[in-house]
Amino acid sequence: GQQVMQIPQYQHVQEGEDFTTYCNSSTTLSNIQWYKQRPGGHPVFLIQLVKSGEVKKQKRLTFQFGEAKKNSSLHITATQTTDVGTYFCAVNAGANNLFFGTGTRLTVIP
Amino acid sequence: EPEVTQTPSHQVTQMGQEVILRCVPISNHLYFYWYRQILGQKVEFLVSFYNNEISEKSEIFDDQFSVERPDGSNFTLKIRSTKLEDSAMYFCASSVASREGSYTFGSGTRLTVV
Numbered sequence: 001g002q003q004v005m006q007i008p009q010y011q012h013v014q015e016g017e018d019f020t021t022y023c024n025s026s027t028t029l030s031n032i033q034w035y036k037q038r039p040g041g042h043p044v045f046l047i048q049l050v051k052s053g054e055v056k057k058q059k060r061l062t063f064q065f066g067e068a069k070k071n072s073s074l075h076i077t078a079t080q081t082t083d084v085g086t087y088f089c090a091v092n093a094g095a096n097n098l099f100f101g102t103g104t105r106l107t108v109i110p
Numbered sequence: 111e112p113e114v115t116q117t118p119s120h121q122v123t124q125m126g127q128e129v130i131l132r133c134v135p136i137s138n139h140l141y142f143y144w145y146r147q148i149l150g151q152k153v154e155f156l157v158s159f160y161n162n163e164i165s166e167k168s169e170i171f172d173d174q175f176s177v178e179r180p181d182g183s184n185f186t187l188k189i190r191s192t193k194l195e196d197s198a199m200y201f202c203a204s205s206v207a208s209r210e211g212s213y214t215f216g217s218g219t220r221l222t223v224v
Contacts, residue, residue, distance in 0.1 A: 031210065033212060033213075037153075041217070042201055042215040042216060042217050042218050043153060043201070043213075043215045044215070045212040045213065045214065048210075048212060050210075088152070088153060090213075093155070094166045095165065095166065095208060096141055096143075096158035096160060096165040096166050096208045097155050097158055097166045097168075098143075098155065098213055099155060100145075100152055100153040100154070100155075101152070102152050103152055103153075
């Protein structure tokens, strides 16, 4: 079955520090999506990457898809307290099935 | 912005009882999903639904579970004879397309089985 690992599982950073979470798949992916879940909230779509080596930016967030399309990363520059939450990568596991990674829980210390 | 609406937000039920969780997907979306998240854990796929039938289901989605689209707007998840381990947050989601589309999630129903 689909194997998608995210590291780290937890990350505590001081406000203003950078943060990166990595997503690794055992198989080549057609695309990868990233979601953010605030504490007590629901997953919210951030972005989708499709092309090998693709890099996309959303303000302080930078998303990258590996050349081999087996890994991806999300980097946040100068974290703010509003960045707190769990970041999940998600991949297509079947025709109609989005498989979520294990998630990285980010805590930002003011 | 269009939303996926879920009711109720919280549900407490006795072990062995049946519960129905309700969802109203976004109106122009064609694919509907149920996911489950046990407290502090990952988001787990239960079932996908397209064209009025189940498209895919996970190992979790056994005979205890069923889904239905009783009318043109609602999408329901029924859990028969609930067990303690069914306690979790249940999220409904919908998408326009399947493989290439993003999912929009509802706010979830927190189910507590006592």
